[in-house]
Amino acid sequence: MRYTNRLSMDYRRLVSKLMPSWKREAEVKKIEGYKVHGHPFSTNTRRVLAVLLEKGLLYEPITVDLKSGEHKSESFLSLNPFGQVPVFEDENVKLLEPSHNTSIAYLHSARGTQLLSLESEETLATLTMWMEIEAHQFDPFASRLTWEQVIKPLDGLETDHTVVEENEAGLEQVLNVYEKRLGESRFLACNTFTLVDLHHLPNIQYLLETPTKGLLENRPRVRMWVDEITG
Structure with a gap:
């Protein structure tokens, strides 16, 4: 079960609009004691929602x-x-971002999309490495660009275009590395969709609605990867 068009559309409907409750009828039910404390505009909240949808x-x-x-x-x-935010609650266990995503993916490894590379120590090590790259190289630039171009305007604040230019320059360098990597592997960690790719989704889906999308589209392999993970 890949990140299908159905799930992608479901995910977008859930988090792309300002909804005070961000609830759908099926999700209001308390299943297995799971609770997500968060906000629908938060990229970190969107990550855990995407994992739950994939599973x-x-x-x-x-x-x-x-x-x-x-x-x-x-x-x-x-x-x-x-x-x-977010905080993920599983009955009496409270997990903070990003530990909950790995925990959910591992606990439900036999269900839905297989988000972890558990075939060997090498593949797991590669996945762990790319999780760190996303968190420390991609996310800082992408999150600032999302904040300036999407979140601030929603709050009636002006975009700082100097900050945008500085962070686009940083993101370009990261995407150059991604372009090379994606020439070696279909996805970032391996040849299957994993938690690494999923963690990129919230910022990428925001940035595709901004001029920064050009950085994603003018690199052929990055563009193919983006098209595939966003459905």
Whole structure:
């Protein structure tokens, strides 16, 4: 079960609109005690939602009002002392980003899309390496570009085009590495879709709606990869 068009559309419907409850009828049911405390515009929240969709798992979504500072309230800090979303709850276990995605993918490895490369130590090591690359090389630039070009305008704030130019220059260097890697492998970690590729989805789907999409489209292998993971 790959990241199919159906799941992709379902995912986009769920998180692409400002919905105070971000709930769908099927997801309101409490299944296996899963809860996601987050916000539909948060890229980190979107990552865990994408994992749950890939695995076909239902959950109870609990909106954290970031504008009002709810994530810094005493009640939320009891869930996450760092005041960040999302928090994933599995009955009495509370997991903070990004540990919950790996945990969900491992716990439900036999269900839905196989998001981890467990065939050998080598493939698992490669996946771990690319998870680190996404977190420390790709995400800092991509998240700032998303913030400036998408999130700030939604809040009525002006985009800082100097910041955009600086971060596009950084992202270009990262994408040059990706272009080379994708000449060796169909996806970033291996020849199958994994958690590594999924973690790129929230920022990429945002950036495809901005002028920054040109950086993704003018590299042939990156463009093919983006087309495949976004369905």
